[in-house]
Amino acid sequence: MTLPLSVALMPGAPIPDIVDLAVLAEDLGMARCWVYDEGLVTRDVYVTLTAIAARTTRIPLGPGITNPFVRHPGATAAAIASLDEFSGGRAFVGLGAGGGLTLDPLAIKRARPVTAVADMIECLRHLFAGDRVDHDGHTFSFQNAKLEYARPDIDIIVAGRGPKMTALGGQRADGFNLSYIHKDLLGTHARSLRQASGDRPFRITYSTMIAITDAEQEAARAQLTFRLVDSPPEVKDMIAMTPSDVANIRSALAEGGPRAAARHVNPDWVSAFIISGTAEDCAAELTTLMAANDIDEFQLPVLDTEGAAAFIERAAEMFSP
DSSP states (O other): OOOSEEEEEOOOSOHHHHHHHHHHHHHTTOSOEEEOOOGGGSSOHHHHHHHHHHHOSSOOEEESSBOTTTSOHHHHHHHHHHHHHHTTSOBOEEEOOOOHHHHGGGTOOOOSHHHHHHHHHHHHHHHHTTOOEEEEOSSOEEEEEOOSSOOTTOOEEEEOSSHHHHHHHHHHSSEEEEESOOGGGHHHHHHHHHHHHTTSOOEEEEEOOEEOSHHHHHHHHHHHHHHHHTSOHHHHHHTTOOHHHHHHHHHHHHHHHHHHHGGGSOHHHHTTTSEESSHHHHHHHHHHHHHHTTOOEEEEEEOOSTTHHHHHHHHHHHHOO
16 A cells, blocks of 8 residues: 655765665655755755666655756756656656755845746646747746657646745645644645645645654754744744844854754744654654645655664554554
């Protein structure tokens, strides 16, 4: 059976190690394999995905999450169509506005991110359908562009935290990834997505850290650094995160990355964004959250290869009947 569980693999280790984890995910019956696209921070997302495709036969796979700023969306379209062809029709594309971890080292500033993502969705749809595309945009443009070898129904999945991105995803994408959402807002986001998507097929994914050990709790603090500073004002207000807190985290991120910045994340903030406790507690909370909010899939972030196989197997046990 296919579990309502997928993995998101951070390719921070050698690609063969990442491929081994993807093979394990397929063997365990997981729904999808996402690979983070973090620019210079990790191995290349499409080289990694192609290596995974060569060693697997069933699991759908794609970037989670790419953006319209680092690569021209035409290059992304060609990469996804090529991956889809090579994997026998298993590719999807996850996209969003991109965050500081990816964009800051490349000195890229996000300008009108919702518009950029909306334009990317529209252009990808037409390219995958084999249409000629002309687009004069503020982030990217096309002139008489055409892709000859794409599958027209490749899934496009959007990710984001703000209401504008959520509305865009619900209206125009095939699914949405709710990543590190404040748990008190999860139901509001999910309901708005269902309302915007109407009666058409639409898959909602929820992703956050599962922290059972103290080490996993600390890893969650590090992962929240760049996510919290990019969060909507409403979320910062809910946790009483001040402009000074944001400035301290941004400065530490620039100097030493997420681990260095983690000390500026108040431990009291963490529980609102992650699943924590004993394995039984985590399984119960996840089951309740997904059922109560009509969520189709839980995406498990796998950020380090050390102990990752056992971590993935433990999560699969939580979802096994």
